[in-house]
Amino acid sequence: MIASPDNNHPRHVVQEDNKESIRLLRTSVIYGANASGKSNLIKAMKFAQDFIVDGVDKNKNIKVSLFKLEQDSSKKPSRFEFEFRHHQKQYAYGFIIDPTQVYEEWLFEIGITKEERIYERNGNDYQFNFKHSLFNRIEGEEQSRIKYESKSTRENLLFLTNSKERRITHFKDIYNWFSNVLKILFPESKPFALPLLLKDNEESLNPGFFNNFNQLLKSLDLGIERVDINEIDLENYERIPLEVKEMIQEEFPYHDETANAIFVLARNKGSSLMIRSIPDSKALKVMNLVIIKHDKNKKEVLFEIEEESDGTQRIIDLIPMLIKLSQGDVVFVIDEIERSLHVLLARKIFELFLNFEIENQNQNDKLHNSQLIATTHQVTLLDIKELFRKDEIWFIEKDQHGQSIAYSLANTHVENLDLVKGYINGRFGAIPFFRAIKNDEKPVLAT
Structure with missing residues (x-):
């Protein structure tokens, strides 16, 4: 996500107002054949995020996946590193x-010329740079506490994770980036809390969120007037x-009747129903997302979400992401962003994200620090004139040993090429190649 010197689409680049700020891209798309390693890249990020945020129980193994196409892989440790702002x-x-176990762990502050250690771990040996601003000039007692907690960190647990559990607040921003800023979505990911999110924002937190959701949905020309949340007594929900x-x-937690309690009931096709308690009551309400359309007489007709196409359900799932991106300070990484979507809808997602930021710049004179990174097979997104910069387009392919290699179009001379035709013809790699089937290998089709 580091921007090249290319000056095309300057609004796609974010840079803070200090000499160490690195020019960062706001979006990237990743292409590759099936089984090229695109999803493994996202899965590796998700694994690392979960390990940082949730850790692992005492005396439990770390569920790291090993590279099976190399015999010595089982004897080698795995290395993960994130660079982020x-x-x-x-x-x-x-x-x-x-x-x-954790062999090594490190945290540095970096910049164009800067690389300052905050802490390093090698086995159970820790080195802290208490002069770094992250420590806020702490005195000897707090330094001793940090050293003690580091030494007591289990060998299968990260010190960053243990810091959260032991309430060491100096690394709160680092932990929060992984727990709150980084969002990773897979094709089967569903926003289980969508009805609650819409309802709560409508009632109190941010009434504009619900309106923005419906405005976005209507602008996509899906024949939908709006969505709404119906709350029905559980006993009356047929x-x-x-x-x-x-x-x-029987299972619902009634221990605190002054607060909302939530129960998520999984349904077919990956959808869900949310059931919540009502404060000061034992009543249970089913929160049901409904879609409202107009018939030929302009009368409202209600549809269940399961009655809509996979593409409509997918775009409804992604709209909260678009709204959060427009609000800034979030990084979304999505595997197969085009799943079930028409090509123009997939393109519209990127256009909306980038144009949101332009509108906000007019209001605030500042671009929001949010990013959208996605894998895709949709070749019609290969547009470096109107949609993307060259350094925002990446390819992944496997070498002869089964290792996935990633590379971008940065610093290439492809401005005058038909990128779609070039990609399909294998000019950039990262496409499937099919060997000819010999006569004795041809499949027999039964009738």
Whole structure:
């Protein structure tokens, strides 16, 4: 996501107002054949995020996936490193692990010319730079506490994770970037809390969120006037079997009747229903997302989300992402962003994201620090004239040993080429190649 010197689409680049600020791209798309390693890249990021945020239980193995196409891989540790910007500072955080332990861990502040250590771990040996501003000039007692907590960190746990558990607040921004800023979505990901998100924003937190959601949805010309949230008494909701209702009533947490409690009921096709309690009551309400359309007489007709096409459900799932991107300070990484979407809808997602920021720049004279990174097979997005910069287009392919190699169009001379035709013809690699089938290998089709 580091920008090349290319001056095309300057609004796609974000740079803070300090001499160490690195020019960062706001979006990138990643192409590659099936089984080229695109999804593995995203899965590796997700694994590392979960390991940082949630850690692992005592005496449990770390569920790191090994590279099976190399015999010695089982004896080698795995290395992960993230470089990211948060609150006007840039950091490099990483670690080296195998299924049983953390070998190394490090945190540096970085910049164009800067590389300042904050802490390093080698086994159970820790080195802290207490002069760094992250420590806020702490005195001897707090330094001793940090050293003590580091030494007591389990060998299968990251010190950053342990810092959160032990309430060491100096690394709060680093931990929060992984827990709150970085969002990773897969093709099957569903926003289970969407009804609650819309309802709460409509009622109190941010009434504009619900309106923006519906305005975006209507602008996509799907024949939808708006979405709404119906709240129905659980006992009156006919689409849940009686035995399931009884199970929910038995299992529902009534221990605190002054607050909302949420129960998510998985349904077919990956959708869900949310059931919540009502404060000061034992009533249970089903929160049901409904889609409202107009018939030929302009009368409103309600549809369940499951009655819509996969593409409509997918775009409804992605709209909260677009709104959060427009608000800034978030990084979305999506595997197969075009899943179930028409090519023009997939393109519209990127156009909306980039244009949101332009509108906000007019209002605030500042670009939001949000990023959208996605894998795709959609070749019609290969547009370096109107949509992307060259350094925003990446390819992944496997070498002869099964290792995935990533490379971009940065610093190439492709301005006058038909990128779609060139990619399909294999000019940039990262496409499937099919060997000819011999006569004795041809499949027999039964009738």
